[in-house]
Amino acid sequence: MLNSALDPTDLEILRLLQRDASLTNKELSYKLHKSIATIHERVRRLKEQGYIQRIVAILDRKKIDKTLIAFSQVLLNDHTATTLNTFEKEVVKFPEVMECFQMTGTFDFILRIATRDMEEYHLFYRKLATLPKITSVQSFFVLSETKSDTAYPL
Amino acid sequence: MLNSALDPTDLEILRLLQRDASLTNKELSYKLHKSIATIHERVRRLKEQGYIQRIVAILDRKKIDKTLIAFSQVLLNDHTATTLNTFEKEVVKFPEVMECFQMTGTFDFILRIATRDMEEYHLFYRKLATLPKITSVQSFFVLSETKSDTAYPL
């Protein structure tokens, strides 16, 4: 592997580690029929080359009291660089904001918000609404989680 | 700790492992001023009690050719248990669907879709639209990612 270009072994490693990054090199070596040292070198390279960004613990949000998930659609007054940059710079500071995407279509940003309950969401909403140049914020709340996956199909 | 109820040590462990689960017990023990064995026991318990659901590798989606992220808002014909269950059962089978939430408000489900490009999204969209009892699918596309976090504030 000169540079980049993933072979079937790399892809299988990525598939497996996306599901369970606590697999040992030995376990991976069984599954992939390669030596432990080879697996070690492959994983090292996948990290070095940036395919694997990081290894994280996924928590049960209900156990840590993040019961309420909301999607907030934000519309801004205008789309000058200053307005967009200011909004982005400010919105990422809110700990309630898990994700923020600028979007095509009928609104400018979509935020995924995690709070304990509606009261806490309301407090967040009031903070958000006072940011400059905000035209509107529409909130939608998660009733139930059908699927929630961090692993991309490969 | 008889059962549940997280103390400051547990919370700090969860905070750190949400950011970087490749931290060793030794590194955690430095940061938290506890022995390695204590850290080991705490982490074991946090997993056993389900606070830590799993350890996963987060990939750089652009490097694995998932350039296009879409949010698809789905409206169903009706909300009988059968209609809802059938939709949920079918939609989770699509590999393009990273997340699916049932929502309050003007639509029934929001999906987060990861594809290589618009062509692949279009193919997905046509598959999705043929599921039974679907009234409408509205698609919004991510222009830029301002924040994307799996770690909850604790």
Add this chain to the structure above:
DNA sequence: TTTTTTATTCGAATAAAATTCATTATTTTC
């Protein structure tokens, strides 16, 4: 409070895993 029981922490010993390295095999380049 005092005693008893239970849970937690700790350091040391052991087991397992990660990492390094010299060698061999394989692929690529010319």
Add this chain to the structure above:
DNA sequence: GAAAATAATGAATTTTATTCGAATAAAAAA
């Protein structure tokens, strides 16, 4: 095809995880 570069391997070493008994702290019972 030969030389050079890249990748794979097993063994040795280093580091980490895991276990365990004793000490300590905390909680429950008397």
